[in-house]
Amino acid sequence: MIEIDIKFDNYTVMASSLLFTVLYILFSLCFVYPPKEFISAGLTVQSLLSTWLGSENERFIQYHMRRIVATILWHSVLPLGYVVGLYILDDSNHQAIFWQGGAVWQLFVFSAVVAPLVAAYLAWDWWRDHWKSHPVARTLAMFYNPDAGWISVASDINIEFRRVDKVCIETNPVVKIIATDNWIVKVAPYWLYVVHQSDAALILSSSDTHQVAPGSHREAQYLNIEVKSVRPGVKPFCIRLNAMDFRDFEDKVSCPITVLQNVTFHRTLLDRFLVAFQEQVAKNAVYVTTEELELCIGCMQTPANVKLQKYCDDLTVQGDSCTTCSCRPLWCLTCMGKWFASRQDQNHPETWMSSKATCPLCRSRFCMLDVSQVQPM
Template sequence: MFMQFLSKNVAIAAPNISYPFTIWDIILWIGIGSLSVIGSHTYLVWYGSGTWYGHPTILSLKQIIMESVSDLRSPSSTSTSLSNGAPNVAMKALISSINAEYQRSDKFVAGQGSLSTNWPGRRFVITDSWILASRFTEFKVVKQSSENMLAIVASAFSVLDPSSLTQGGQPDGESLGVQTIVTVRFIRTDTGVCLLSFGLPASNLDELRSKLRFPLIQSQGVHLEPTIIQRFIEAFTQVVDENQIVELPVNYDLEQCIGCMVQQANVTLNRQCESSLSSPSVVNNDQSLEGNQCGICYCRPLWCLECLARWFASRQTNNHRPPTEWLSGRVPCPTCRTYFCARDVSRLVVAQQQSD
């Protein structure tokens, strides 16, 4: 009885009810789906039938080979050999060279879907000879050249960095809550063409500059202020330069810094301060006087000065100390947890072998 009453009311309220889709709508959607599948299959078969010779990445690699071809072989013959489906020796050698440099640990990497990218999924790698940039549907290869290339910092802007905040919302890390992102453009000086543009944190510019074979300059109007950590590293370095130098035996083999794996270890912990004479007022509230005293570290040299300074600053931010008190603080050794201060850090010098 209720259903009969409901059906009558529905019929009166909406007498012209029709199906949401007509037969032509269904045919249209089936046609679009079929064309998409057929088009994708044709696209892949067209690329794969010629060893992907029509792919933009392969075309860019062919262009690199043609630009660096020797005088014994004309560019036209090189283009002909690369356009067929047969394996090409030059192409294989080029790909092997890129793979070999990419597998090295000293390459510069930015991206991986963090604040250093304009959107997730981008990756930017620089090796000794190559600049590699990947996006969702594109992989671009640029060969470094010291003759006709230039890198320009085109713009800079600041964003909130959630990764530098603790669970309690306190700023932590190098950026202390704010990250400066710069846009770097790689330009050919002979043509003025922008080969590549990428965004990365301003704190990575020094490492980027060390991997480039050409200059990295700032455009007019772009001013980059050093971060708090960078200013602390400069002050920390000045204090270390005033400390006593530790001389190592002849032919002492220094290891790579375990913090960056780029520079050699160049500092060691050598107690030089008199922490036992410190007053209790310099001790943190959550630490005892005994635990806050500088001790003797027996670890072998494992860190470079910059990485040790970053470790020193990170421990200060974890304790929520103001930056004005960082340089006078004490932190545990990264390896043995023995406390040390800036006066206990000494540069290393390997003794020279005296000739007869």
């Protein structure tokens, strides 16, 4: 019976340790990369140490210097917290937690104990001499004049950050991009990237597109912008933006953004829709005509090249069904696409492809299947 009880206790301890391990890993991941639930519950470094960090709006640079230190300290304690949790959980043999196991486990325990000590030493080394040794302070020191110090540069950035016309884009829960009148700043968990716009070269190097959800027609496009400074010693960095935020960022920065030739992207939701609209029209039936085509009455730049004619099998109720349009070709494909998009619910772009619009002239209803490209004979 004693042997059975011992085995049962061992299984219980193993199950408890496994459950604790899974829960602790999930908690650590959410603490390092907090989801909305953690942010709203205040389980972030910024919320837990808000009193010590101060106000980001009042002293932006000093706030993030402290935040970087606090983030490194808190994250360095997470492995030690796991070891201590196992120590408390297994009250039968405390020494086994530290000394039993393979070399990998012993190395992990040693690192868990040493990491907070190293982080504490870094924090003390950065704090002494009025934060002069902090990596952010050393970065700002590359921008100051001989008669001033890094604090004067920090003061300039703080003043510009307090202005209401700055652009602040959160690319994910732990990274955000800030563009002021003269500065571009990337806020990362352990670093603060800073570049003066007069020294910066911005290159849109690549883009990638992802589906919002599996099986969904909605897509999100992201742009990767390389930011380099001609000032010696300033680290280059990369900005990853949603294509929907690119226009706001581009309007705020004074330096031009170079787009490489092999990069294509849609600057707005309308641009994305026009591509889908043109792809669908290319699959529709072609309208062959012998009449001479005039310039599009919408833009007066491109020859009219689309005709509305009913091809769909629309069986909706009378008054909402597609009808035949008797107008001759007067619009180009781009202008017709813009007209179609303007007649849709702007709050629900996912319904645009399956919706209808009316002819700009005769008000005949049509869907995307009824738009034909004109082919002269």
